[in-house]
Amino acid sequence: MKPTDSELEILQVLWQEGPCTVRQINERLAENREVGYTTTLKLMQIMYEKGLLTRLEEARSHVYEANVSEEETQSTLLERFVDTAFRGSASKLVMHALGNHKSTPAELDEIRKLLDQIEQQP
Amino acid sequence: MKPTDSELEILQVLWQEGPCTVRQINERLAENREVGYTTTLKLMQIMYEKGLLTRLEEARSHVYEANVSEEETQSTLLERFVDTAFRGSASKLVMHALGNHKSTPAELDEIRKLLDQIEQQP
DNA sequence: TCTCATCTACGAAATATTTCGTACAAAAAA
DNA sequence: TTTTTTGTACGAAATATTTCGTAGATGAGA
Structure with missing residues (x-):
């Protein structure tokens, strides 16, 4: 929806x-x-x-x-947005989003931790 | 536009x-x-x-x-999207994007390098 | 030359989204 | 009790977007 x-x-x-x-x-x-x-x-x-x-x-x-959660709605919208605006490339979108440097060091750290997590999975 | x-x-x-x-x-x-x-x-x-x-x-x-570049259009759309769907939090969007979509290790590395760059700026 | 296919221009219908006016019910205030 | 305020319901206007039909021009091929 x-x-x-x-x-x-x-x-x-x-x-x-x-x-x-x-x-x-x-x-x-x-x-x-x-x-x-x-x-x-x-x-x-x-x-x-x-x-x-x-x-x-x-x-x-x-x-x-x-009656819909914020998370689930964000996922739905994001998926569509990645497809239509970034031809499906989530990493391109991420680079763009980070490029407009509006994130705090703490947020960047959180992202880094998430990267670690993802890369450690087989 | x-x-x-x-x-x-x-x-x-x-x-x-x-x-x-x-x-x-x-x-x-x-x-x-x-x-x-x-x-x-x-x-x-x-x-x-x-x-x-x-x-x-x-x-x-x-x-x-x-007559508009892909990059510039992506930036315009992204800015609006971050505001409307993620209340302006680019890092939240990034976390979602990395969590939901499969990026290759090479892409994740690129993102990591970008993080380094951003954090090394004064 | 005389069709036929293909092109542009453009009005207008179809659809989706947003906005608002009006009718009427019910609570609150006079 | 009577009036005013505040609420819902809902049709329909206003706006934005998408879709298509038709008219007329032009070039290619019979």
Whole structure:
């Protein structure tokens, strides 16, 4: 399941904040760009129909929760992205990403450790 | 300039093959999925108007060429992708990419060298 | 010359995505 | 109780993207 750009924006808020009402999401989105309440509502209803979100209808204002994990979504999107933008070459993508040196030394160390792990497997 | 998915598909062919006619592109695209000739033509005309492609009109069938480099396009797309899918964390993306995809030992070595380079800069 | 195949241009349909207005229910405030 | 606020549902407009049909030009071959 590939979320659209707007859907991903909503998922990001839910992954960071946990369960939210439409109003809460809308307020977070509105920090960055202008967006009407019913726009956000409609999007979340669609996402609910698609199974991207679950919701509790007990209170008058429903509480929504992400029904896909951040990790799994990132993997899905990444796979597609590697294919379409980097012709399937994950290492090329990695080089590019590291090339824009925005990573801290600690992060670089973590990557190095991961490399060690991978190379030590037979 | 962010190319759409279809536009990126066409750019990929041009980056691999060099200058092409619409027919050549269409044949390459048709290897993977069904797509009409005029569909490809129209897309390439739009890309020309946007400045994504240049073209030689000397022959009856125009010869198109990419007007944006693969590298620069990858950087643009990557930056956006890191932000939307990985909240701006390039290192998280790298970890995912290395974890999910199989890279050859040679590629992993290259990455390691790049890490060395980055860390040795003051 | 007279088809026939192939090309461009371009309008418009088809599809996908995003945005919003309106109707109506229910809680909260006056 | 009456009014105001806040919520859902949902149709449909607005926008973006993709697809295709048709018209007309041009060159190749009969």
